[in-house]
Amino acid sequence: xxxxxxxxxxxxxxxxxxxxxxxxxxxxxxxxxxxxxxxxxxxxxxxxxxxxxxxxxxxxxxxxxxxxxxxxxxxxxxxxxxxxxxxxxxxxxxxxxxxxxxxxxxxxxxxxxxxxxxxxxxxxxxxxxxxxxxxxxxxxxx
Amino acid sequence: xxxxxxxxxxxxxxxxxxxxxxxxxxxxxxxxxxxxxxxxxxxxxxxxxxxxxxxxxxxxxxxxxxxxxxxxxxxxxxxxxxxxxxxxxxxxxxxxxxxxxxxxxxxxxxxxxxxxxxxxxxxxxxxxxxxxxxxxxxxxxx
DNA sequence: GTGGATGCTCAAGCCGACTTGAGGTCAAGG
DNA sequence: CCTTGACCTCAAGTCGGCTTGAGCATCCAC
Numbered sequence: 001x002x003x004x005x006x007x008x009x010x011x012x013x014x015x016x017x018x019x020x021x022x023x024x025x026x027x028x029x030x031x032x033x034x035x036x037x038x039x040x041x042x043x044x045x046x047x048x049x050x051x052x053x054x055x056x057x058x059x060x061x062x063x064x065x066x067x068x069x070x071x072x073x074x075x076x077x078x079x080x081x082x083x084x085x086x087x088x089x090x091x092x093x094x095x096x097x098x099x100x101x102x103x104x105x106x107x108x109x110x111x112x113x114x115x116x117x118x119x120x121x122x123x124x125x126x127x128x129x130x131x132x133x134x135x136x137x138x139x140x141x142x
Numbered sequence: 143x144x145x146x147x148x149x150x151x152x153x154x155x156x157x158x159x160x161x162x163x164x165x166x167x168x169x170x171x172x173x174x175x176x177x178x179x180x181x182x183x184x185x186x187x188x189x190x191x192x193x194x195x196x197x198x199x200x201x202x203x204x205x206x207x208x209x210x211x212x213x214x215x216x217x218x219x220x221x222x223x224x225x226x227x228x229x230x231x232x233x234x235x236x237x238x239x240x241x242x243x244x245x246x247x248x249x250x251x252x253x254x255x256x257x258x259x260x261x262x263x264x265x266x267x268x269x270x271x272x273x274x275x276x277x278x279x280x281x282x283x284x
Numbered sequence: 285g286t287g288g289a290t291g292c293t294c295a296a297g298c299c300g301a302c303t304t305g306a307g308g309t310c311a312a313g314g
Numbered sequence: 315c316c317t318t319g320a321c322c323t324c325a326a327g328t329c330g331g332c333t334t335g336a337g338c339a340t341c342c343a344c
Contacts, residue, residue: 025333
């Protein structure tokens with residue numbers, strides 16, 4: 001049964017709903033294992049689709065490609081362990097993000113009720129709605 | 143009283159806690175009005191500090207520099223109006239951000255309880271914790 | 285056997301908000 | 315007079331996650 005290893009890059013891309021370039025890119029950066037070549041062309045099997053889905057989920061969960069790569073490495077210790085460490089590292093960040101976002105929401109709500117003619121006297125701008133540095137990146141609608 | 147217009151760029155930067163380069167950059171992109179020059183060197187008055195604070199607040203509230211520039215333009219219509227429009231435009235986005243972030247938090251919490259050896263069977267990766275595209279950028283700790 | 289779709293590699297571009305670097309000017313103090 | 319340090323301009327680099335483009339090779343249907 002040589003039934004595996006027969007998808008070409010375009011088919012995989014179509015099936016996964018991504019661009020061809022993304023597959024090549026993921027291979028470059030080590031998120032996908034180097035696909036076997038048939039006269040220079042990549043061949044993929046179905047497991048690639050699962051892997052792409054995994055990457056997608058992980059990415060939506062806020063993991064960077066670097067973190068995902070570490071997670072996917074067929075590694076020394078089991079997934080559960082690395083996942084736990086990762087999650088514990090990231091939870092404080094996401095919690096901070098949430099509370100910052102909530103403060104921003106309040107600020108925006110207050111802004112809808114602003115009646116000041118200029119910023120000079122507007123109390124909205126008197127103090128930061130957020131304590132410290134990081135500029136809340138909401139990744140505005142695509 | 144020619145007491146205004148006497149701070150040099152370094153003093154302003156120190157007072158505001160920013161880099162000198164930021165002041166020049168803000169001038170370039172139109173966030174600060176061109177400072178008057180004395181033999182080529184910029185001179186600032188105290189209002190600049192307020193303006194920098196305003197920009198800071200606005201930025202932390204998730205506004206882009208472009209949006210802030212629009213807001214600051216000594217414009218046709220009063221601040222309150224532009225601010226309202228802006229806030230109404232941005233509120234849905236921030237609300238979406240919050241709910242996405244909350245879902246991510248749940249995912250991470252679930253992840254701490256994961257016991258799977260590999261990603262292949264791990265239900266955590268079966269479906270996206272987030273519906274659509276935008277990759278939640280938490281602006282990880284500086 | 286041929287032409288259009290599909291594949292390849294490698295380099296460069298994009299976004300936003302800045303910083304860094306090269307190379308030059310200017311005023312003041314010793 | 316000379317050095318020091320603060321200032322100047324303009325170009326390019328940074329980061330992450332990709333895409334786009336140029337210039338070829340390969341595959342498949344007719």
